[in-house]
Amino acid sequence: MIFAKSAKDLDKMRAVGELIAEVREALRAMVAPGISTLELNNAADKMIRDAGAIPTFIGYHGFPYAICASVNHEIVHGFSKPDPLKDGDIISLDMAATYQGFVGDTATTVPVGTISEDLAQLIRVTEECLAYGIEASCVNNRIGDIGWAVQQHAEKFGYGIVRDYTGHGIGRNMHEAPQIPNYGRPGTKEKIRAGYCFAIEPMLNIGTADTRTLSDKWTVVTADGKPSAHAEHTLAVTPDGPEVLTLTKEQKSRQKAASAT
Ligand code: MG
Numbered sequence: 158m159i160f161a162k163s164a165k166d167l168d169k170m171r172a173v174g175e176l177i178a179e180v181r182e183a184l185r186a187m188v189a190p191g192i193s194t195l196e197l198n199n200a201a202d203k204m205i206r207d208a209g210a211i212p213t214f215i216g217y218h219g220f221p222y223a224i225c226a227s228v229n230h231e232i233v234h235g236f237s238k239p240d241p242l243k244d245g246d247i248i249s250l251d252m253a254a255t256y257q258g259f260v261g262d263t264a265t266t267v268p269v270g271t272i273s274e275d276l277a278q279l280i281r282v283t284e285e286c287l288a289y290g291i292e293a294s295c296v297n298n299r300i301g302d303i304g305w306a307v308q309q310h311a312e313k314f315g316y317g318i319v320r321d322y323t324g325h326g327i328g329r330n331m332h333e334a335p336q337i338p339n340y341g342r343p344g345t346k347e348k349i350r351a352g353y354c355f356a357i358e359p360m361l362n363i364g365t366a367d368t369r370t371l372s373d374k375w376t377v378v379t380a381d382g383k384p385s386a387h388a389e390h391t392l393a394v395t396p397d398g399p400e401v402l403t404l405t406k407e408q409k410s411r412q413k414a415a416s417a418t
Contacts, residue, residue, distance in 0.1 A: 173259050202223035245272055293305070295394070302341070
C-alpha cells in the first residue's frame, strides 16, 4: 500500500530532505583526488549526527556505512575504503538520514579532478533523466510515466538502464511502496496521488545494463566493468506538481528566485 503523507508529515519530510541535501553538497565540495571514501563516509556520519539525525543506511539489512560510495564501474552499495580517489574517477555518493521519524534519501555522482567528456556526459544525462522523472511525478500520472520519462532520455544516448535496482516510495521507512523502475510504459502501473513521496534514482551505465554483486555481498558493479552514474532526489507530489525535498536552503531560494522571474 502507498501511504499519502499528511501536511504535518510533509513538513517533517521537508526538514529531513533539507538536512540530507546539506550533507550531500558538503560531501560534493570535499571530493578531490587524494581523499578516500572512508573520509567522506566519516564526514557524512558526523554531519548527520551533529544535526540530531541518524544515518539510515547503517545497519540497514546489516549495511556497515553511513553512505554508499560507488566508484567508476561500481553502481550502488559500494563500501567506503581508505584508498585515495584518483584524478579522472567518478564517485557516486548515496546517503539517507532519519529525522523526527522520517527519511530523506539522495544521491549524486561527482567528478574527481578532471574527467573525460564521456564520463561528464554520463553524469549530465543521468541528472537530466532524474529531472525528467521528477517532472513526470504529477497527480493523475502513473508510475509507468516516470519510468518512461527516464528511459526515453537515457536511450537517446545508448546507455544501459539498470533494471535490477529501482526508485521507491519513502516516508517513515526508507523503502516503501511503490517500486519506481527507471523504465516503463506510459499510462501503466499505480496512479500518482497528492501526498505521495518518492525517491527517484536513475542508474545509467555506459555499457550493458547487467549487474553483478561482489563477494562483500553488497557492492553492485556493471557486468562489463564500464562506468556507471547515479542521481537521486526525494520528492513530494503536491496538487501543484512535484516538490523536490532534497534541496539545500540555498538551492531552494535559488529555485524560488528563478520561478519568480
Ligand atoms: Mg534510494
